[in-house]
Each structure stands twice: as C-alpha cells, then as structure tokens.
Amino acid sequence: MIDKNRYDFNLSSLISGSDRPLEMYLFIDPLCSDCFALEPIIKKLQFEYGHYFSLTYVLSGKLTDLNSGPRKSITKKLEKTVRRKCIDCDDIQADLNLTSPFLASIAVKAAELQGKKAGIRFLRKLQEYFYLKGEDITELNTLIKCAHDSLLDVDEFYKDIHSESTSHAFQCDLKISNEMDVTETPTIVFFNNNVEEEGLKLAGVNPYEVYIEIMTDILGERPVSNSLPPLLSFIRYHEIVSTDDIAFVYDLPHLQVELEMKKLLLQQVVERIHTEHGTFWRINYNNKKSAERPLSDVQTGAPRNEIKETR
Numbered sequence: 001m002i003d004k005n006r007y008d009f010n011l012s013s014l015i016s017g018s019d020r021p022l023e024m025y026l027f028i029d030p031l032c033s034d035c036f037a038l039e040p041i042i043k044k045l046q047f048e049y050g051h052y053f054s055l056t057y058v059l060s061g062k063l064t065d066l067n068s069g070p071r072k073s074i075t076k077k078l079e080k081t082v083r084r085k086c087i088d089c090d091d092i093q094a095d096l097n098l099t100s101p102f103l104a105s106i107a108v109k110a111a112e113l114q115g116k117k118a119g120i121r122f123l124r125k126l127q128e129y130f131y132l133k134g135e136d137i138t139e140l141n142t143l144i145k146c147a148h149d150s151l152l153d154v155d156e157f158y159k160d161i162h163s164e165s166t167s168h169a170f171q172c173d174l175k176i177s178n179e180m181d182v183t184e185t186p187t188i189v190f191f192n193n194n195v196e197e198e199g200l201k202l203a204g205v206n207p208y209e210v211y212i213e214i215m216t217d218i219l220g221e222r223p224v225s226n227s228l229p230p231l232l233s234f235i236r237y238h239e240i241v242s243t244d245d246i247a248f249v250y251d252l253p254h255l256q257v258e259l260e261m262k263k264l265l266l267q268q269v270v271e272r273i274h275t276e277h278g279t280f281w282r283i284n285y286n287n288k289k290s291a292e293r294p295l296s297d298v299q300t301g302a303p304r305n306e307i308k309e310t311r
Contacts, residue, residue, distance in 0.1 A: 022053035027187040030104040040248040048225040059105040110160035122150040
C-alpha cells in the first residue's frame with residue numbers, strides 16, 4: 001500500500017552522505033531516449049541503495065537519433081574498464097567554439113558549476129523540456145528558460161555556458177568517455193573505493209536486478225535496501241514523475257497507480273499532464289493545502305510553467 005499522506009520525509013538523507021563504498025559513473029546524452037528511460041531505475045537505486053554509492057553524471061556528447069524510441073531492455077555484457085587513477089584531465093586545452101549540437105551537454109556542465117545538485121536539477125528540467133514540452137534544447141533561449149525553472153543564477157549560467165571552465169569540464173567528460181571506451185549511452189561504470197582497481201562497465205537499459213547483482217559482486221554481499229519514501233515526498237522531490245516511474249519504483253501494477261493518483265487528483269493534491277510520452281504527475285501548488293505542507297525534503301522554487309498537453 002502506498003503511503004500517500006506524508007510529506008515530511010527527508011529524502012536527501014537517503015541519497016547523500018560520505019564514505020560510501022561504491023562510485024558509479026553514469027554516461028549520458030541529454031538527447032538520448034534510453035537515458036530518459038533509465039531514470040526510473042536510477043531513482044529507485046538512489047532511494048533503496050543510495051547509502052552504498054555516489055553517482056557522477058558524465059556527458060558523452062554523442063548524438064542520438066531523435067526519431068528512435070527506447071530500445072527493449074536487453075542485458076548487456078559486463079566489461080572491465082580502466083582504473084580511475086589513470087584518467088587525468090589536466091592536459092586538456094579548452095575549446096571555446098563548441099556549439100550546437102553539443103550545447104545541451106555544455107549547458108549541463110555550466111549548471112554543475114553552481115553545484116552538483118543544481119546540475120542534476122537542470123538536467124532533469126532539460127529532459128522535461130525535450131520529452132514533455134517538445135522544445136529544442138539545443139537553442140540557447142530554451143536553455144536559459146531551463147536554467148530559470150531550475151532555480152539557477154541565470155546571469156552566472158549565461159556567462160558560464162561560454163566560459164573556458166565549462167568547455168574544459170565538458171572536454172574532460174569526453175576524455176573520460178574515451179578512456180573508459182564508452183561507445184553508447186546510457187552506460188554505467190561501477191568502481192569500489194580502491195582507485196587502483198578497474199571498473200565494471202554496463203551499457204544500455206537493463207533489468208533492475210542486474211544492477212543489484214553487480215553491486216553485490218563488488219561489495220561481496222548483497223546490499224541492504226532502505227524503505228521507499230512516501231509517494232507524495234517522492235513526487236515533490238522530483239517535481240514531476242510519470243505513472244511508469246511510480247509503478248516501477250514502488251513495484252505496483254500500472255492500474256493501481258492510476259487509481260491512487262486519480263484519488264489524489266480529485267482531492268486536488270496533484271495535477272495530471274498527458275503527453276505523447278505518457279501520463280505525468282506533479283504537486284498542485286495552486287492548492288493551498290498542498291502548498292502549505294512541510295518542505296523539509298525538497299527544493300522549493302518558483303511556480304512551474306505549463307506543459308503542453310497532447311489530447
């Protein structure tokens with residue numbers, strides 16, 4: 001049974017901290033549909049096992065066929081990759097002439113200069129603009145709107161997107177992709193806390209249990225999972241989630257999720273957004289009762305922009 005009523009749940013404590021035994025490098029392209037399809041798995045891993053690993057996003061910069069939908073989940077072969085100690089970005093010369101179609105990836109690196117959490121917030125807002133609103137995220141004006149909606153310092157973001165530091169950071173990501181022989185997105189590389197040891201590389205979107213098995217192999221024992229957060233805390237933390245996200249994370253039938261969410265919709269606790277990529281939900285901030293709930297586990301922000309609906 002989903003706990004729909006609690007908001008005062010500290011989700012940040014589940015996915016942050018130090019001295020974790022594993023490090024995961026997630027190689028993505030903001031225009032990659034499979035990277036978007038991997039998000040429910042990443043969300044569930046962070047909530048259940050985030051106390052075991054830190055997560056670093058690496059921008060691959062590789063282009064993706066925008067007309068192709070997500071591929072079926074096929075378990076990929078696990079491969080070894082280089083040691084982290086072998087990668088050095090100090091010799092990179094920043095190229096200030098990088099533009100579209102790499103602009104979306106460069107923008108994520110610019111957002112990261114305002115903090116890791118700000119970078120992740122911006123990346124997810126970027127995916128929202130692309131997959132839900134259908135906007136061109138290689139256009140500078142769209143990126144500026146994403147920065148505003150992600151609660152970034154827009155003036156700093158605009159300066160950083162053209163800066164040498166951002167260019168250097170993006171090209172460092174490209175070098176890491178090359179050194180680890182990452183040839184497709186998404187790819188996750190798993191490391192233990194020994195920088196001398198090689199990582200384990202897994203490409204594509206795989207069944208959830210595969211990621212747990214890899215963690216078990218590296219740790220030497222099966223990790224112990226945290227309890228999942230209450231539903232409303234989950235929605236509020238991520239700002240916008242799909243029916244598929246909820247069904248996957250909470251391991252519930254799609255129909256049951258729809259029924260539970262329709263109840264919250266009738267109570268005006270959430271809003272429903274229909275898109276060609278499925279049904280999405282967010283907290284109804286126009287409802288005074290929803291707006292007054294405690295915000296201990298989420299980033300507060302400005303009112304959300306409307307998302308174009310498909311009927």
